[in-house]
Amino acid sequence: MKIVCRCQDVTEEEVVAALRQGATTIDEIKRLVRAGMGPCQGRTCRRLVSQIIARELKEPMAQVFPPTFRPPNRPVPFKLVMAEYERQEADERKKAAKAKGGKK
Numbered sequence: 302m303k304i305v306c307r308c309q310d311v312t313e314e315e316v317v318a319a320l321r322q323g324a325t326t327i328d329e330i331k332r333l334v335r336a337g338m339g340p341c342q343g344r345t346c347r348r349l350v351s352q353i354i355a356r357e358l359k360e361p362m363a364q365v366f367p368p369t370f371r372p373p374n375r376p377v378p379f380k381l382v383m384a385e386y387e388r389q390e391a392d393e394r395k396k397a398a399k400a401k402g403g404k405k
């Protein structure tokens with residue numbers, strides 16, 4: 302048993318089984334066995350999964366499409382959201398006051 306994705310404890314056998322079910326891309330492997338869905342978002346396992354796909358499908362690595370990337374989501378404290386909102390409100394008030402003062 303060879304672990305391919307340390308974050309999700311996905312083995313090489315699971316990736317190969319997913320390929321035999323019909324998966325042909327990293328995204329399909331990801332959906333079937335969750336390889337690449339861990340905290341590192343595939344930084345560690347993406348290349349290994351690509352190598353397994355290339356080997357099993359007998360294609361060059363260049364033919365294996367890279368997965369889709371999404372920006373990392375992190376929780377943001379609500380006070381930061383409110384601080385930004387208040388800052389924008391203050392800027393708009395300043396602009397409005399400046400425009401009002403400039404017309405006179």
Ligand code: FES
Pocket residue numbers: 305306307308309336337338339340341342343344345346347
């Ligand atoms: S090792 Fe696969 S998601 Fe981190």
